[in-house]
Amino acid sequence: MKKFLSGLLIGAILMLTITTFAAGKIKEAFFNDTIKLEVDGKTVNTDMVTVILEGSVDGTNYVSARALAEALGAKVEWDGKNKKILVTSKDKDTTPVTTGYSYSNPAPLNTTQVIEVEDLLQKYKVEMSVKEIVRGEEAWKMVQEANMFNDPAPEGCEYLLAKIYFKLLDIDEGKQFNLTGEVDIDLVSSDGKDYDFTFAVAPEPQLRASLYKGASHEGWAVYEVRKDDAKPKLVFGRKYDGSGGIWFKAYKD
Structure with missing residues (x-):
């Protein structure tokens, strides 16, 4: 992460x-x-x-x-x-259980992937899929309705909303996973650059939840994307060097 x-x-x-x-x-x-x-x-x-x-x-x-x-x-x-x-x-394991998808071949919408992650704090297993992508004027309207203090996207950019399903399949006994969509799941441009964190309130339900083993949550995460970036990607569970993780299309085919 x-x-x-x-x-x-x-x-x-x-x-x-x-x-x-x-x-x-x-x-x-x-x-x-x-x-x-x-x-x-x-x-x-x-x-x-x-x-x-x-x-x-x-x-x-x-x-x-x-x-x-x-x-x-x-x-x-x-x-x-x-x-x-x-x-x-050093032995951090973020190997996707579901194979066939990667940075260069992200999974389409409504495709479920599973990943096991082990770091110094905890070991956990996650199931995730991207259900819906909304961007442009429709996304801005939803962002405005979510919070009247949300600002328009910067010049040359627009809002992108991702509805994401996230399930905590397994975790160390008694531990909890605190999910914050835009922090845990990154948006990467089609030319391979991480987008900055977006300071905007997402529509309800937001992709924020505290989950114990077996619990799931579905909600919206909000990002800012360049208007000319037609094929950005979403990723969860990368290592610090950028390798690994499960990758998803942040666009409709």
Whole structure:
């Protein structure tokens, strides 16, 4: 999935700089060689930093994101442009169960595909299909009716609405999948460029839901597309390098 673990995991394990603690003044910060890090029974050689804030007796220990992630078999990369640390599993599996469709051969409307995804946070299996595509004046009318504060699409672009069916077939026991259509499912242009996130309210029902195993949801996702882009594509479950995922036509044949 897009923008993979740059939030939750990094927040938990990132070695923070002193400026991060602006909300609470630091009383003391030091390398603590009395604390060791073990992963799966093996000692990881890395520096441990203990930070004590003013008014606090106990300190908080911080470890390098790279050291911990790599010890767990993950890949760590620095996205300098967006100032993000990106962590992905080296053995991340996003192999479609339904074969025959790909980036160069996206599935037609009303075609069901199934994908299994495994990342550092969870493993899950999804069934998905694109039911309907609406764009142009009709889409703009629906977007206007959805929220009076929605703006017209930028010059040279128009709205594209995708009605998508999404079912969570399987997930780690007791876990929940939080679906946000335009975040989890990307629109890619016919010449291979990801479209930016669209800041507009989609018509009801929106493709947003919190799903447990076996639950499903169908709703609208809203995108902005170039008017001259006749054959954009939708994709779910890509790896960070852009490979894998299940691909669908975002247009009518």
